[in-house]
Amino acid sequence: MTDRGTASGPVAVVGGGLIGISWAALFTAYGHDVALYEPVEAARAGLQARIAVARTQIGEIAPDLLDAGTVTLAQSLVDAVTDCCFVQENVPEKIALKREIYASIEAAAPADITIASSTSSLVWSDLSADMTNPSRLITAHPFNPPHLMPLVELFGSDPTRLAEAASFYRALGRHPVRLKREAVGHIANRLSSALWREAVNMVAQDIAEVEDIDAALVYGPGLRWSVMGSHMAYHLGGGDGGIGHYLAHLGPSQERRWQDLGHPTLDAATQAKLVDGIEAEARGRSIRDLEAARDSGLIAVQQALWGKRS
Amino acid sequence: MTDRGTASGPVAVVGGGLIGISWAALFTAYGHDVALYEPVEAARAGLQARIAVARTQIGEIAPDLLDAGTVTLAQSLVDAVTDCCFVQENVPEKIALKREIYASIEAAAPADITIASSTSSLVWSDLSADMTNPSRLITAHPFNPPHLMPLVELFGSDPTRLAEAASFYRALGRHPVRLKREAVGHIANRLSSALWREAVNMVAQDIAEVEDIDAALVYGPGLRWSVMGSHMAYHLGGGDGGIGHYLAHLGPSQERRWQDLGHPTLDAATQAKLVDGIEAEARGRSIRDLEAARDSGLIAVQQALWGKRS
Missing domain, CATH: 1.10.1040.10 (N-(1-d-carboxylethyl)-l-norvaline Dehydrogenase; domain 2)
Known part of the structure; x- marks a missing residue:
């Protein structure tokens, strides 16, 4: 996503659950540094080890990946996103929580970088409703486990941004597909x-x-x-x-x-x-x-x- | 199916369409001789060549199969079934036609050998309704193309016969499953x-x-x-x-x-x-x-x- 303004920092992964870990492994396997934010401090201890396990599995499919990135555990959401080039959000499926996170990201992240939500059950129009610039948000739903499943389902309001996101995920060995209209459960x-x-x-x-x-x-x-x-x-x-x-x-x-x-x-x-x-x-x-x-x-x-x- | 009476002859494949060809290739690949009956004479000319192509594909999955059987093109339904050990029926999905075929088979085939129908859209109770011994009929629905798809869906009224048929198909590298109640479209x-x-x-x-x-x-x-x-x-x-x-x-x-x-x-x-x-x-x-x-x-x-x- 280096074509967006000054964006050249790490990919911010927000939420260190099963999906966040899997994304972090995938991003680093394909050479991106990752800033991972998991708000529950007790949950942070085992994250690097679990990411390493997922990285090993990715290597079985794509053994020639060489320029691995690193994962930094951010101490705050602001730290994670402040110089990132892309956000992959994976917090629990609560609409108020996600809206609050997007407001914080809009305030702290570089202008215009894309915020991609891994949401499986919520839709873009509800998620983006309170944003200053809703077009920055896309839904980018992976299929579990994301590091082993190629599918990413995309929806948003900005065709250029969606095309860039599709290229970004394709470069990670994913197979992005597009929804023409948002739908609960995507495709x-x-x-x-x-x-x-x-x-x-x-x-x-x-x-x-x-x-x-x-x-x-x-x-x-x-x-x-x-x-x-x-x-x-x-x-x-x-x-x-x-x-x-x-x-x-x-x-x-x-x-x-x-x-x-x-x-x-x-x-x-x-x-x-x-x-x-x-x-x-x-x-x-x-x-x-x-x-x-x-x-x-x-x-x-x-x-x-x-x-x-x- | 050698445990059924004197049955030790070829497997009779009735109907030389896409499904019949595929079954014939599979049966011979696993060592059975096949008696294939295709009523349309003009359709018989290319059957051996098409079976050979399917046999080659089976060999890519199961290269160690050695004792290949042969396919004989029968001149009549009676010729095909008269000394067979098992019948796999693959004629068009017309209930009257299938009932007529079963009557002919019951009259000509060794007593008690199993008649398995590849039907995809008809159900056992309709197919077996006119038979002298309905329990001889089972539905054994493959997934197209049968020589490359392991699934076979079984239904019938005789548990012993179904268990024997499951063993028979399993020995052909298939994965048989059982319906407890018949249902249009099987599973x-x-x-x-x-x-x-x-x-x-x-x-x-x-x-x-x-x-x-x-x-x-x-x-x-x-x-x-x-x-x-x-x-x-x-x-x-x-x-x-x-x-x-x-x-x-x-x-x-x-x-x-x-x-x-x-x-x-x-x-x-x-x-x-x-x-x-x-x-x-x-x-x-x-x-x-x-x-x-x-x-x-x-x-x-x-x-x-x-x-x-x-």
Whole structure:
């Protein structure tokens, strides 16, 4: 983001939770210095070690990265942003808290640098409402864990700033996408939520066990969607005639299928089935075990699909 | 399936379309002889060559397979099934046609061998209704293309037969899952359909371009779902408290998100947006180009995740 005024300092990462740590690891892996602000002093002690672990994982995907940046733990928000070139904000999903943080950043950071929010559940118009210059804010939602997931979903009001942010994230090995209109859940979590609703429905309706539904996804559409999107898959589902043929011949049956999808609620009985089913699927593996398996899988798939990136 | 009576002959593949070819390649790659029946004589000429191409792709995932079977093109349905050990039926999705085929198979095939239907859109109770012994029929739905996708979704009325079929498919490097109740679309196509509905909604609502929605899936949840199912992903979304914590704290917001998902129709305006958006995403690549890219991606991901299987 050196094209914005005098901006040449560190990237400010505001909030040292799971997302902030992951961003800090990614920024430094690609050569940026990071000023990380975590307001809870007790939480600061372990941050560098956790960032180092994430950095090691990034290195498995992109082993040729050489000019690593450093992470400085800032003592205050002002310290973190005062000479930064870009802000990545990752504080809890409370609108009043985020607005307060943006006011402080606007007062302390170099004029015109971009403030990017990692928000997953809030929208730009609400977040930017009290800002002196709302166009400085963009939402830049990563998919967890950000250092291992390429997706970043962008929205804001300033096309030039969004194009610059897209370039910035692309240079970090990310795959930025743009929303034309803001939407709760952006794109990916809306897709995830839509799919999970039917996954929950099938549990509630006793169509299949939790474990078999997850396996059907992993060994079926999930595998396919790791290499090709849903729209494009239906294009291929139309044979030589592509999506036009598909829509003409199978569109009506797809609409009927949509009518047949469920509308579950997370009532006590459904919650109990989900908890029991996931426990059975986990087969005693802890959350940490499962995260480690997920991460090594994410690394292996990216190595296979996109090679080892530098 | 040698445990069923005197069954020791070839696997009968009924229907030589895309799915039948793919199954024939898979069965022979794992050492079974295949008797393939394709009623349209003109369609038979190219079948062996197309099966050979699919066999080559299987070899990229499972290079140690040695005892390849052969494919014989049967002159009639009776010839194909008369001494077979298992039937995989892949004729067009017309219920009357399939019932007629099952009647012929029951009359000609060895007693008690299993008849597995690849049907994607029909259900077992309708398909088996006219059979002398309905319990011989199972639905065994593969995900396209079957020789590169591990998923097989099973349903039927005979638990022993289903367990045998699961073993049979597992020995072919497949990952069979079981439905407890039959459902239109089985599991995976219900999940695909639910996700696509929201993907179409976002196009219809101008939230994002087709290409960005597909990219959000591929670089976000699709990548994740290639290594971990949706239920398990929400388990990890609950942090150390797992799915119980997630449901208690984020269940209500998930239910609100479900309310916010769209209910698009495939009207003319939406169809036009889909066609235009997919054309833009394809960037001139033909259906064949896109299929080749999909297949090489599917092979690479499976090599990475599960190693080269023999």
